[in-house]
Amino acid sequence: MNRSEKMNGGVPSSELFELAKTLIPGGVSSPVRAIKPYPFYTERAEGAHLKTVDGTDFLDCCMAYGPLIFGHAHPAIRKAIQEQLERGWLYGTPTPLEPLFAKRVSQDHPGMDMVRFVSSGSEATMAAIRLARGFTRKNDIVKVEGGFHGAHDAVLVKAGSGATTMGVPDSAGIPAGIVAHTRQVPYNDPEALESLLSAHNDIAAFIIEPVLGNIGPVLPQDTYLQKVRSITKAHDVLLIFDEVITGYRVGIGGAQVKYGVKPDLTTLGKIIGGGLPIGAFGGRREIMELVAPQGPVYQAGTFSGNPLSLAAGMATIDRLHANRNLYHDLDGMTRALDESLVRHDQGSFVRLGSMFKYFFRSLPPQNYREVKECDTEAFQIFWKRMMGAGIFIPPSQYETNFLSAAHSDNDLSILTQAYQQCR
Numbered sequence: 001m002n003r004s005e006k007m008n009g010g011v012p013s014s015e016l017f018e019l020a021k022t023l024i025p026g027g028v029s030s031p032v033r034a035i036k037p038y039p040f041y042t043e044r045a046e047g048a049h050l051k052t053v054d055g056t057d058f059l060d061c062c063m064a065y066g067p068l069i070f071g072h073a074h075p076a077i078r079k080a081i082q083e084q085l086e087r088g089w090l091y092g093t094p095t096p097l098e099p100l101f102a103k104r105v106s107q108d109h110p111g112m113d114m115v116r117f118v119s120s121g122s123e124a125t126m127a128a129i130r131l132a133r134g135f136t137r138k139n140d141i142v143k144v145e146g147g148f149h150g151a152h153d154a155v156l157v158k159a160g161s162g163a164t165t166m167g168v169p170d171s172a173g174i175p176a177g178i179v180a181h182t183r184q185v186p187y188n189d190p191e192a193l194e195s196l197l198s199a200h201n202d203i204a205a206f207i208i209e210p211v212l213g214n215i216g217p218v219l220p221q222d223t224y225l226q227k228v229r230s231i232t233k234a235h236d237v238l239l240i241f242d243e244v245i246t247g248y249r250v251g252i253g254g255a256q257v258k259y260g261v262k263p264d265l266t267t268l269g270k271i272i273g274g275g276l277p278i279g280a281f282g283g284r285r286e287i288m289e290l291v292a293p294q295g296p297v298y299q300a301g302t303f304s305g306n307p308l309s310l311a312a313g314m315a316t317i318d319r320l321h322a323n324r325n326l327y328h329d330l331d332g333m334t335r336a337l338d339e340s341l342v343r344h345d346q347g348s349f350v351r352l353g354s355m356f357k358y359f360f361r362s363l364p365p366q367n368y369r370e371v372k373e374c375d376t377e378a379f380q381i382f383w384k385r386m387m388g389a390g391i392f393i394p395p396s397q398y399e400t401n402f403l404s405a406a407h408s409d410n411d412l413s414i415l416t417q418a419y420q421q422c423r
């Protein structure tokens with residue numbers, strides 16, 4: 001009997017999924033995990049590798065969809081969590097970590113004079129949208145087609161990832177009256193934004209993933225984000241950068257530092273929790289001062305600012321500051337992967353630092369419509385071959401793939417070889 005059989009009583013993934021299907025809708029806790037015919041169940045993870053209950057070792061290029069920039073179970077982050085555990089893990093009172101972590105996040109992001117911690121990225125965007133409405137006293141929001149901001153009513157309109165794959169761009173159960181307040185524009189199209197904002201005067205905010213991460217990466221064209229900034233400013237519309245993926249992923253300070261564009265509000269999540277649940281929203285002081293209890297825009301949460309997530313997040317961000325070369329090194333790895341691919345094929349490789357993806361479309365997509373043109377069948381075949389080669393990439397063609405500090409040179413050569421053989 002091997003180690004994995006001992007730990008779960010020897011129940012294989014196929015059987016666990018049979019049980020899960022009877023108790024959990026679709027057998028999974030989040031739609032994108034519903035791999036056919038059944039998902040593998042992970043028993044443990046370390047560095048860049050996942051070990052399944054079936055005894056398989058996968059090289060992981062999903063990295064929990066973004067949070068794990070130092071890989072799985074990093075010792076320094078584990079230690080921070082353990083040290084906090086010893087002191088308790090939920091108090092219902094402020095902890096010293098909150099002002100310290102808020103200072104760190106605020107100093108790193110030009111667009112975040114003040115910050116409020118919440119428990120997920122979805123919660124952060126929900127609160128940021130309410131705050132934008134409270135501040136501007138306007139009702140509508142604009143989002144980007146294919147932009148994903150979590151699973152709440154206002155933004156579940158042609159969302160990326162799970163929603164796109166499942167073919168339900170609009171969820172059932174959302175009143176038409178709510179979605180009527182959400183307008184959309186194509187990414188990389190400043191003219192569309194300009195004409196929409198010119199035509200309507202009840203728009204509170206434009207919320208955008210500066211780099212589309214949930215159908216991508218789809219990269220911003222040269223001056224797109226700068227234009228977005230000046231157009232929103234001219235129309236008195238708040239600009240919300242949803243940096244839940246890009247925050248600390250494309251560099252310290254996220255996309256707002258990388259592209260030199262200062263939003264009015266910013267949402268964070270994923271990496272800032274070091275692998276534990278977290279979200280944050282922040283922005284200009286005069287806007288943030290409207291958040292309760294300082295102001296009239298209500299926002300609250302039992303687990304907000306919980307010490308375990310903050311401890312793991314602080315350890316992660318400290319480590320990023322101490323290892324700034326990491327971003328350069330990770331960029332070098334995806335560049336090497338890119339350059340190793342033969343050009344005369346049907347796909348395109350898009351990358352930004354440690355974010356990357358092979359699109360089954362001859363030219364890199366510039367927006368949601370072009371992403372939808374990708375060959376889904378070809379992706380499915382590719383995905384199965386990669387799994388066969390021991391490499392786990394997200395099971396949806398719409399998700400970004402990630403590298404981490406834990407991916408070694410050896411992992412990179414295995415990955416390179418797999419890309420050459422599986423496409």
Ligand SMILES: *Cc1c(COP(=O)(O)O)cnc(C)c1O
Nearest residue numbers: 120121122148149150242244245
């Ligand atoms: C993941 C993600 C969210 C949602 O965060 P959760 O923690 O899953 O609720 C929101 N916006 C973006 C850009 C994301 O990538």
